[in-house]
Amino acid sequence: MISNEKRAELFLAISKMQSELTGVFRDAKGHGYSYSTLDQCIKTAQKPLANNGLAVVQLLNETERGTEIETVLTHEAGGYISSSFLITKAVLMGGAGKNPAQGMGASITFMRRYAYSAIIGLAQTDDDACDVREPVITETDKQWVEAAKANPEVLAQIKDPAYKAKIESLIK
Secondary structure (H helix, E strand, O other): OEOOOOHHHHHHHHHHHHHHOOOEEOOEEEOOEEEOOHHHHHHHHHHHHHHOOEEEEEEEEEEOOEEEEEEEEEEOOOOEEEEEEEOOOOOOOHHHHHOHHHHHHHHHHHHHHHHHHHHHOOOEEOOOOOOOOOOOOOHHHHHHHHHHHHOHHHHHHOOOHHHHHHHHHHHO
């Protein structure tokens, strides 16, 4: 579902957020394949979402059909996009599959990861030497670079060491 309220602002914010969004690295292994954890997906998208007034909310609902997950991408102006689907019960491999709560927890986490990634357009990527990506340069980055070129002391105002390193690399 897409709200009619503030639709233009919502789509503009999504477009900007996606231009800042990078692929999420596959940081876990299991069952013969590698994947990105829910935590890694959220961490990867956190700043691009916040920079553009967006947030993701995920809700669980019990219906006559079973447990559903609803994922809502909201915008500070009031618009939103939502999607929901029925959670399929996971069958855990090994000895962990005997506890029904564990099985439901695994299903919820699995579905949250896929729904979260789908609603914001987040793709998984391999973290290896073949994956060379151009850095995403935002308008904020450009403003910091220009300010630092004019006065290098401005860099002391940047508290996040990783972000400071990014700006310093863009100055050169």
